[in-house]
Amino acid sequence: MYRERQKQLAEAVRRVLKAEWEIELAEVVMEQPPELSMGEFALPVAFELARKLRKAPRVIATELAEKLRGELRPESGFTSFETAGAGYINVRLEREDLALALAADGATNFSKNAARILVEHTSINPNKAAHVGHLRNAILGDTLVRILRAAGYSVDVQNYIDNTGVQVADVVVGFLHLDGKSPQQIEALIASCDALGAEAREGRFDYICWELYARVSQWYSEGTEEQQRQRKALRYETLHEIERGDSEVARVADRISTAVLHLHLLTMQRLGIEYDFLPRESEILHLKFWDRAFELLKQSGVLYHESQGKNAGCWVMTRPDAKVTKGETDEDAKVIVRSNGTVTYVGKDIAYHLWKFGLLGADFGYRKFFEYPNHTCWISCMEGAVEHPHFGGAGAIYNVIDSRQSDPQANVVQALRGMGHAEAADRYTHFSYEMVALTPRCAQDLGYHVAEEDRSRAYIEVSGRKGFGVKADDLLDKLTAATRSEVDARQPERTEAERQMIAEQIAIGALRYFMLKFTRGSVIAFDFKDALSFEGETGPYVQYTAVRARNIFRKSGTTPEQAMEAMRKSAAGAIQEDALWAIWLRAARREQALTAAIQSAEPATLARHSFQLAQEFNNFYHKHHIMTEEDPARKILLLATAAVALRELTVLLHWMGIDVPEAM
RNA sequence: GGGCGAGUAGCUCAAUUGGAUAGAGCAACGGCCUUCUAAGCCGUAGGUUACAGGUUCGAUCCCUGUCUCGCCUACCA
Numbered sequence: 001m002y003r004e005r006q007k008q009l010a011e012a013v014r015r016v017l018k019a020e021w022e023i024e025l026a027e028v029v030m031e032q033p034p035e036l037s038m039g040e041f042a043l044p045v046a047f048e049l050a051r052k053l054r055k056a057p058r059v060i061a062t063e064l065a066e067k068l069r070g071e072l073r074p075e076s077g078f079t080s081f082e083t084a085g086a087g088y089i090n091v092r093l094e095r096e097d098l099a100l101a102l103a104a105d106g107a108t109n110f111s112k113n114a115a116r117i118l119v120e121h122t123s124i125n126p127n128k129a130a131h132v133g134h135l136r137n138a139i140l141g142d143t144l145v146r147i148l149r150a151a152g153y154s155v156d157v158q159n160y161i162d163n164t165g166v167q168v169a170d171v172v173v174g175f176l177h178l179d180g181k182s183p184q185q186i187e188a189l190i191a192s193c194d195a196l197g198a199e200a201r202e203g204r205f206d207y208i209c210w211e212l213y214a215r216v217s218q219w220y221s222e223g224t225e226e227q228q229r230q231r232k233a234l235r236y237e238t239l240h241e242i243e244r245g246d247s248e249v250a251r252v253a254d255r256i257s258t259a260v261l262h263l264h265l266l267t268m269q270r271l272g273i274e275y276d277f278l279p280r281e282s283e284i285l286h287l288k289f290w291d292r293a294f295e296l297l298k299q300s301g302v303l304y305h306e307s308q309g310k311n312a313g314c315w316v317m318t319r320p321d322a323k324v325t326k327g328e329t330d331e332d333a334k335v336i337v338r339s340n341g342t343v344t345y346v347g348k349d350i351a352y353h354l355w356k357f358g359l360l361g362a363d364f365g366y367r368k369f370f371e372y373p374n375h376t377c378w379i380s381c382m383e384g385a386v387e388h389p390h391f392g393g394a395g396a397i398y399n400v401i402d403s404r405q406s407d408p409q410a411n412v413v414q415a416l417r418g419m420g421h422a423e424a425a426d427r428y429t430h431f432s433y434e435m436v437a438l439t440p441r442c443a444q445d446l447g448y449h450v451a452e453e454d455r456s457r458a459y460i461e462v463s464g465r466k467g468f469g470v471k472a473d474d475l476l477d478k479l480t481a482a483t484r485s486e487v488d489a490r491q492p493e494r495t496e497a498e499r500q501m502i503a504e505q506i507a508i509g510a511l512r513y514f515m516l517k518f519t520r521g522s523v524i525a526f527d528f529k530d531a532l533s534f535e536g537e538t539g540p541y542v543q544y545t546a547v548r549a550r551n552i553f554r555k556s557g558t559t560p561e562q563a564m565e566a567m568r569k570s571a572a573g574a575i576q577e578d579a580l581w582a583i584w585l586r587a588a589r590r591e592q593a594l595t596a597a598i599q600s601a602e603p604a605t606l607a608r609h610s611f612q613l614a615q616e617f618n619n620f621y622h623k624h625h626i627m628t629e630e631d632p633a634r635k636i637l638l639l640a641t642a643a644v645a646l647r648e649l650t651v652l653l654h655w656m657g658i659d660v661p662e663a664m
Numbered sequence: 665g666g667g668c669g670a671g672u673a674g675c676u677c678a679a680u681u682g683g684a685u686a687g688a689g690c691a692a693c694g695g696c697c698u699u700c701u702a703a704g705c706c707g708u709a710g711g712u713u714a715c716a717g718g719u720u721c722g723a724u725c726c727c728u729g730u731c732u733c734g735c736c737u738a739c740c741a
Contacts, residue, residue: 029683031683031684032680033684034685035684038684042683042684044682044683044684047682047683047722050721051721056721057721084684085683085684086683086684086721086722087721088683125741162741166740166741167741169741239741310739311739313739314739316739319667319737320667332666335738335739337739338739339739340739342739344739344740344741345740345741346741348741403735403736404735404736405736406667406668406669406735406736407667407668407736407737408736408741410667410668432668432669434669434670434734434735435734435735437734457733457734458733458734461734461735483703486703490701490703506703517677517678517689518676518677519677519678521669521670522676522677523669523670523734523735525676527676529690530676530690533689533690534703535689535690535703535704536688536689536690536703537677537688537689537690538689538703540703541689541703543703544701544704545703545704547701547703548700548701548704549700551700551701553700554700555700556700592680596680600680608678608679608688611688611689612688615688618704621704622696622704622705622706623705625699626700627699627700628700642700663701664701664703
């Protein structure tokens with residue numbers, strides 16, 4: 001209904017401008033007045049016309065408002081057009097119409113969208129436990145998936161697994177050479193970790209790898225020069241063995257990376273994050289994705305063989321926006337194939353992205369890897385199940401990858417464009433975000449040594465290599481413990497299991513909201529004090545608000561559905577009070593908020609939207625005591641308002657992957 | 665050197681993409697629990713939007729220059 005009104009208004013403005021002044025606008029800008037009492041829409045169009053018509057904005061606005069009054073009579077749902085400020089036209093709607101439409105239909109109204117979208121997120125190197133930075137990635141990515149689906153898109157979720165990279169090699173070197181374990185001993189260790197279960201923290205396999213990875217990184221830079229040279233050689237020898245596959249070292253690497261991957265999936269499942277497909281680098285290598293891509297790149301002339309300068313003997317690609325003088329060597333070119341014939345990370349990524357868009361002419365093998373309650377997560381393999389879903393061949397893609405990777409991401413887009421796939425390049429979104437870092441105080445609290453020069457900085461970058469960071473499961477544990485003690489105090493009559501469930505829901509609400517409330521371009525300087533806060537602009541605040549609304553229905557002996565029904569049957573729709581109208585109007589703007597979040601690729605706007613609704617409801621809740629309301633007609637309206645708030649909060653929280661607990 | 669991002673209240677962040685009086689949360693101060701849950705509500709205080717120009721009806725937002733901070737810029741992945 002709200003969007004219908006918006007459309008009607010825009011069309012009316014177009015008609016009037018055409019008829020009166022022969023003006024056609026590309027788009028009719030529509031804003032929200034700063035105060036509720038001013039109406040539902042604000043049109044700044046008179047400012048735009050001032051120059052063309054050589055008249056003051058206010059004069060134009062007055063004339064235009066008059067004409068609009070003629071176009072959109074009160075019986076069509078528009079009650080007033082007022083000139084305001086320096087030349088705005090404020091438009092009021094019939095509130096009752098809008099409220100009754102909302103009471104009748106609570107669905108998100110979007111038509112099914114044919115385009116298939118592929119979202120890649122998480123993509124943690126499978127060589128150590130996940131940390132806070134990975135949480136930001138996964139939570140942003142998962143929320144993007146949820147809102148795209150809410151908007152009617154069909155979305156596949158992929159988590160790219162770099163199981164043949166140097167990071168995995170480092171842990172392999174650590175186990176085999178630094179700790180002197182045999183492949184059998186590593187196998188036994190993984191088995192004993194499995195037996196302990198993911199709930200164990202000490203002795204959890206990805207935690208062991210975390211510590212080992214830091215130790216190995218340290219080991220590379222210790223010792224005599226000769227030792228360092230040998231260790232480095234060992235590192236690359238191991239890497240190349242893993243890349244080639246089909247050796248004991250490669251099997252050890254596969255065993256380790258698969259075990260860590262499995263734990264990552266469990267960690268993310270705690271947060272309600274699931275994947276459809278796990279493409280692995282090992283298959284990109286062994287299924288010859290790169291060989292095909294290499295041919296295509298050479299044919300299209302995107303890659304050329306450099307014969308001079310520092311990149312002599314390499315296949316290189318000109319960078320986006322590079323200023324290259326004809327006849328001169330482009331020293332700044334991006335190396336894709338090294339002089340020794342091996343392909344770089346960007347090269348493999350180009351092949352992978354050709355596959356994503358269905359432009360490679362090759363596909364993975366697929367086999368089942370992980371079962372969620374409601375669906376299966378598949379993994380790539382050489383030859384898999386005969387019957388399997390097909391991933392890839394997407395109409396549009398989103399890569400949730402932090403801003404440090406914007407350069408390689410741009411290289412991939414550049415390659416696609418250079419190969420003539422301009423359409424694919426246009427539908428390639430690097431969903432970029434800034435990193436999560438730790439405040440110096442947080443680092444010190446965790447027991448890390450903080451260098452003198454770092455103490456005055458706003459934040460310090462986390463580093464897996466240094467073992468410097470906050471592990472995802474530790475953070476979730478800490479949040480759950482904090483919420484649990486609060487729940488125990490507030491809900492003593494509930495069972496142990498109920499209290500634990502509530503505590504976990506609140507912990508997840510706090511964490512997910514915390515990661516979503518910052519806009520993507522802002523570095524999160526992580527601190528336990530902020531992350532463990534449950535007051536003010538936090539997930540628990542919004543959850544608590546929904547629980548308050550729910551309690552009204554628990555105690556009043558009616559349901560939200562019945563309250564809506566009663567509202568429709570009675571003529572209780574007249575809503576004069578702003579405290580009530582704010583809630584109905586925000587509910588009416590659900591689709592607008594969703595569209596804005598998708599178009600700007602900014603989930604933070606939704607987090608804010610939900611917080612504002614929560615504030616509006618708490619304000620209403622404080623002003624009006626619903627259960628003791630004596631006027632029956634009034635009580636119906638108040639109950640329906642609580643019902644619409646509860647429904648809206650539940651939907652918005654769900655889009656962010658946050659549940660509404662039974663009680664708080 | 666080049667590219668990207670950031671600089672807004674004591675702190676952490678917003679600002680409908682150029683609009684009305686720049687808003688929230690935390691921290692501070694002052695009120696509100698016999699009432700549907702105080703993880704809440706109301707109020708006070710807090711601003712030269714890094715700086716200097718420019719564009720126009722209008723600039724936190726766009727342009728130019730300067731300063732500060734972070735990240736990226738390897739034949740690492």
